[in-house]
Each structure stands twice: as structure tokens, then as C-alpha cells.
Amino acid sequence: MKNGSFRKSAGLAFGILGVLAVLSFVSAGRDVPLLLAKLSWSTVVAFLGFRIYRDGVISRYRAILFILTAFLFFLEFKFFRFISFGNTPSAPYCHIAEASTLSNFVHSQVLAIKSGDWRVWGVLTMGFLWLLIIFTIGQGICSWVCFFGGIDEGFSKIAKRPILKFKAPGRWRDLPIAFLIFILVVTFLQGLPVFCSWFCPFKMTEAFWAADPVTRKAQAVLFWSILAGAVIIIPILTGKRIFCSFICPFGALVSISGKASPYAVTIDKEKCSRCGKCMEVCPSLAVETTASGEYKTTNFCTRCSKCIDICPSDAISIFSGPSGARIDTRDIFIFLSLLVAGALSGSFVPNVFLRLAGLR
Amino acid sequence: MTRILLEGFALGLSAGIYCAGSCLAFFMPYLMAEGERKIPSNVRKITSFLAGRFIAYIAFALIIGLIGNAYRDVFTSGASHICLIGASLLMLGYSVANLIKGRHDGACSSYVSRSRLARVPFFLGLFTGLNPCPPFLLGASRILTMADVSGGAVFFAAFFAGTSVYMAPLIFVPYLARGERIKQIGMMVAFLSGVWFLVVGIAGLLR
Ligand code: SF4
Numbered sequence: 001m002k003n004g005s006f007r008k009s010a011g012l013a014f015g016i017l018g019v020l021a022v023l024s025f026v027s028a029g030r031d032v033p034l035l036l037a038k039l040s041w042s043t044v045v046a047f048l049g050f051r052i053y054r055d056g057v058i059s060r061y062r063a064i065l066f067i068l069t070a071f072l073f074f075l076e077f078k079f080f081r082f083i084s085f086g087n088t089p090s091a092p093y094c095h096i097a098e099a100s101t102l103s104n105f106v107h108s109q110v111l112a113i114k115s116g117d118w119r120v121w122g123v124l125t126m127g128f129l130w131l132l133i134i135f136t137i138g139q140g141i142c143s144w145v146c147f148f149g150g151i152d153e154g155f156s157k158i159a160k161r162p163i164l165k166f167k168a169p170g171r172w173r174d175l176p177i178a179f180l181i182f183i184l185v186v187t188f189l190q191g192l193p194v195f196c197s198w199f200c201p202f203k204m205t206e207a208f209w210a211a212d213p214v215t216r217k218a219q220a221v222l223f224w225s226i227l228a229g230a231v232i233i234i235p236i237l238t239g240k241r242i243f244c245s246f247i248c249p250f251g252a253l254v255s256i257s258g259k260a261s262p263y264a265v266t267i268d269k270e271k272c273s274r275c276g277k278c279m280e281v282c283p284s285l286a287v288e289t290t291a292s293g294e295y296k297t298t299n300f301c302t303r304c305s306k307c308i309d310i311c312p313s314d315a316i317s318i319f320s321g322p323s324g325a326r327i328d329t330r331d332i333f334i335f336l337s338l339l340v341a342g343a344l345s346g347s348f349v350p351n352v353f354l355r356l357a358g359l360r
Numbered sequence: 361m362t363r364i365l366l367e368g369f370a371l372g373l374s375a376g377i378y379c380a381g382s383c384l385a386f387f388m389p390y391l392m393a394e395g396e397r398k399i400p401s402n403v404r405k406i407t408s409f410l411a412g413r414f415i416a417y418i419a420f421a422l423i424i425g426l427i428g429n430a431y432r433d434v435f436t437s438g439a440s441h442i443c444l445i446g447a448s449l450l451m452l453g454y455s456v457a458n459l460i461k462g463r464h465d466g467a468c469s470s471y472v473s474r475s476r477l478a479r480v481p482f483f484l485g486l487f488t489g490l491n492p493c494p495p496f497l498l499g500a501s502r503i504l505t506m507a508d509v510s511g512g513a514v515f516f517a518a519f520f521a522g523t524s525v526y527m528a529p530l531i532f533v534p535y536l537a538r539g540e541r542i543k544q545i546g547m548m549v550a551f552l553s554g555v556w557f558l559v560v561g562i563a564g565l566l567r
């Protein structure tokens with residue numbers, strides 16, 4: 001991506017700051033320290049946006065925001081709550097759980113609408129928010145917003161170069177879709193959140209640990225194995241986001257529903273010199289080759305933009321529209337992604353600042 | 361007898377969605393992987409599956425009728441877990457054989473063709489049919505109050521018919537699941553279900 005002019009970059013960054021500032025005023029009310037913390041965080045997001053537009057490098061600044069947000073999320077919902085409330089740490093929401101209990105989730109949305117009472121629309125707003133994100137940045141949620149993805153990406157970036165080379169997974173890249181179907185069926189059958197109880201390596205709440213000690217031990221073994229293997233060790237060794245690519249049912253759901261988003265990372269066949277660098281660096285294993293040797297991105301692309309930054313032929317960008325009449329929309333996509341990431345992280349990051357400053 | 365028939369059918373209709381869910385975990389991945397876009401072929405597969413379930417239901421009704429209440433728990437807990445393990449092993453064998461087949465076509469093809477037995481939906485129906493779910497156990501409790509073995513069999517035949525109504529939409533699964541990629545995903549779902557229910561079955565036996 002080419003460097004942007006100072007004026008254009010500053011203009012877009014001010015646009016981001018303006019929208020986030022309005023949200024900060026609306027949500028902070030008369031709480032001045034909170035308002036200041038929110039405005040500070042909005043400035044950080046807008047500054048990162050400025051650097052992206054100005055330097056023409058997307059993934060580096062995106063990763064800073066993404067990983068920092070994930071780290072702060074865990075600090076707020078795991079660490080601070082753990083030390084202040086003893087053994088009941090729990091996060092207020094988890095978007096991964098939505099995928100694994102989809103039928104219950106849809107049912108709760110229908111009930112909320114039917115009730116006609118806006119006060120019970122708390123759950124519903126999550127549904128609308130999710131749809132809004134899907135229709136705008138689509139799979140971008142997995143590389144710009146998701147707090148769990150940020151942890152996976154953080155570990156995948158620890159080693160400068162991959163210690164183990166990860167071979168193209170072929171059909172096994174579809175494993176999370178199979179896992180999503182399996183989880184939906186078993187959840188429906190057993191009436192229990194099977195993913196949260198057994199497979200989630202983040203366990204943001206105590207609620208899913210079984211009371212019976214033997215079952216609890218089995219859960220703990222699986223929990224630590226998935227956390228150590230798929231979130232920490234293999235990502236460090238391979239540089240790939242293993243949990244996101246092979247397990248996360250939410251990622252699978254987004255890879256299907258995200259087609260509704262108008263933005264897609266696309267490789268220009270004419271410009272591509274077939275060097276294979278995009279495939280090598282893609283942390284989501286979302287670049288494949290066709291039978292004729294052409295490189296193309298798949299539905300699993302999370303719009304992290306690493307390939308855009310590395311491509312020596314400038315053959316990759318974010319486009320919208322049908323193949324004959326595509327337009328380059330990466331500036332708009334980045335703008336929207338920063339807004340979504342800034343707005344969602346703005347609901348908890350300022351609290352962390354205040355706690356660290358001893359004001360909460 | 362008509363009353364027993366109607367009663368069994370009504371119970372099947374009201375509880376069938378749950379039964380369909382139980383069978384879905386095993387049979388849907390199978391249909392995703394093996395189903396074709398030809399109604400007669402899919403009907404054959406589903407009929408074979410239902411035949412397995414039918415025999416399982418009738419056998420269950422007869423056994424319960426003959427052994428009576430005293431051994432009911434032994435049968436429903438022990439046997440149901442063994443059947444769950446059986447269905448899981450069948451699914452595992454089927455999915456692993458097919459996943460290996462896709463990788464090393466030459467070397468393993470003879471093994472896979474020998475393991476065609478694992479593809480027979482009849483056995484899936486048999487094992488999942490003998491895996492008593494809550495509505496199934498409700499039906500079992502009802503036949504114990506009848507003290508009539510043949511009445512119990514008739515009741516379970518009608519119960520089977522009621523629950524089978526919910527299996528009809530499965531005919532369309534292969535239409536939704538088109539293409540080689542979806543078949544592979546179906547195979548993976550079969551594998552995951554196989555592992556999960558194998559563990560559930562073993563844990564149930566050990567408890
Ligand atoms: S990095 Fe660019 S030039 Fe190289 S294969 Fe990918 S798209 Fe083609």
C-alpha cells in the first residue's frame with residue numbers, strides 16, 4: 001500500500017476520533033474521569049489509524065490495536081475481577097458462545113422482538129450488533145475486534161520467524177465448519193453449552209465448570225491442552241493462528257455469514273507474480289492455489305492485511321463489487337474496522353486505565 | 361389395540377423432534393457425506409436407517425415386556441451405553457476409513473471396500489434406536505404398565521411411526537450438502553460425533 005498524503009491521513013484519523021468522541025460523550029455521561037479515559041483511548045485508536053493511512057502499512061498497526069485490546073480485555077475481565085471478587089471472574093459477553101448455542105441465541109432474539117418491550121432488548125442488541133458488524137466488516141471481526149483472536153495472534157507473533165513450517169492444510173482447513181455443525185447438533189441434543197463447557201480455552205466465566213470433581217478434572221485437562229497447544233505453543237512455533245483456524249466455531253460461522261460483507265481481500269491475477277509470499281505469511285491459512293497455479297484468498301480470510309503489506313507486486317487489496325467492476329475500498333474498510341474496534345474496546349479499555357491509575 | 365396404536369403414535373409425534381435430534385448427530389453427517397441428489401437413492405438410505413431403528417424399537421419393547429420392571433434399569437443404562445459405543449465405533453470406522461481413502465487412494469482402497477459394512481445405515485439405525493433417549497424411556501415406562509408383550513410391541517411400532525415423521529426432511533440434506541467439499545465436512549462431523557459419543561458412552565458405562 002502506498003503512503004498516504006498527510007492531509008488525507010489526518011482527515012480520516014480525525015473522522016475516526018470524531019465518531020468515537022461522540023460515543024464517549026454519550027456513554028460516559030457525567031463521569032469526568034471515565035470521559036477522559038474514553039477520549040484518551042479514542043485518540044490512541046485514531047492515531048493508529050493515522051499511521052496506517054500515512055505509512056501505508058496496515059497489519060503492523062492493526063496488530064498493535066488488536067493484541068493490546070485483547071490483553072486489556074483479559075486484564076479487565078479475568079485479572080481485576082478475579083482479585084476483587086475472589087473466585088467468580090466472568091466476562092459480560094462472549095461472542096464465541098453465540099456460535100455454539102446458535103439455536104438458543106436466535107430463539108432469545110425472537111422472544112425479545114415478540115415481547116415488544118425495549119427493556120428486554122439487551123440480548124437483542126448483541127444480535128443487531130453482530131449483524132451490523134457482519135454486514136460491514138464481515139470476517140474482519142476476527143482480526144480487528146475479537147478479544148480471543150488477539151490472544152492467538154499475540155502468541156503467533158512471538159517468534160520472529162516460524163520455527164516449524166506449516167504445510168497447507170488442504171481439506172482440514174474446513175475442520176472448524178465441521179466442528180461448528182457438530183457443536184450445534186450436540187448442544188441442541190444435550191441442551192448444554194457443550195463448547196463453553198468442554199472446548200473453550202478462554203473460559204471467561206466459572207459457570208461452565210462441572211460440580212462433579214471427576215468431570216471437572218476431565219474439563220480441566222481439555223481446557224489446558226487446548227489453551228497450551230492451540231493458543232500458545234503451536235502458534236509460537238508456526239506463526240499461525242491455530243485456535244482461530246482450526247477450532248473456533250465463531251470463526252467458522254463468520255466465514256460463512258461474512259459473505260454478506262461487501263469487502264473482500266482479493267488478489268489481482270494480472271499483477272500477481274506467483275511468488276507465494278502471501279500464502280507463507282497468512283496467519284489464518286486463507287490463501288490457496290488453484291489447479292492452474294493461481295493464488296486466491298478463501299472465505300477464511302480475516303482481513304488482517306498482512307498479505308497486502310508483504311506482496312511485492314502490489315497485487316492484493318480490499319475490493320468491493322462484482323469481479324468485472326471492482327473498486328478498491330480498503331480506505332473505507334480500514335475506517336469502518338477502526339470504528340468498530342474502537343467502539344467495542346471503548347466499553348472496557350477506559351475502565352482498565354482508571355483501575356491502573358487507582359481511580360476505580 | 362387402536363387406543364394403544366394412537367397412544368404410541370401421539371407420543372412419537374410429540375417427542376419425535378428430540379428423537380430426530382438424537383439420530384441427527386449420527387445420521388446427518390452420514391447423509392452429508394454419502395447422500396446423492398437422487399430422491400430414490402436417499403429414500404433407500406433413510407429407509408434402511410429407519411428399518412434398523414424399527415427393529416431396535418420392537419426388540420426393546422419385547423425385551424422390556426419379557427424381563428419386566430426388575431431389570432429395566434440394568435438394560436436401559438448398561439445396554440444403552442453399549443449401543444452408543446457401538447454407533448460411535450461405526451461412525452468412527454466409517455469416517456476414518458473414508459478420510460484415509462481420500463489420502464491414500466491405492467493402498468487403502470481394499471480396506472475401505474471391506475469396511476463397506478460400516479457404511480450400512482441399517483446398523484446406525486439399530487444402534488441409535490437402542491440408545492434410549494428421554495421420550496423413548498417414557499414409552500418404555502408406558503409399556504411396563506400394560507403387562508402385555510404384544511401390546512408393547514404394537515405401542516412401540518406406533519411410537520416409531522410417530523417419531524419417523526421428523527426424519528422425512530433428512531431426504532433433502534444431500535441437496536443442501538452438494539459438492540466434494542461438503543462431503544468431506546460431513547466426514548469430519550461424523551468423526552467428531554464418533555469420538556464425542558464414544559467418550560460419552562464409555563463414561564456412562566464407568567459411572
Ligand atoms: S504475494 Fe503477491 S505476487 Fe506473491 S503470490 Fe501472493 S499475490 Fe502473488
Ligand code: SF4
Nearest residue numbers: 282301302304305307
Ligand atoms: S489472506 Fe491476507 S488478509 Fe486474509 S487472513 Fe490471510 S494474510 Fe490476512
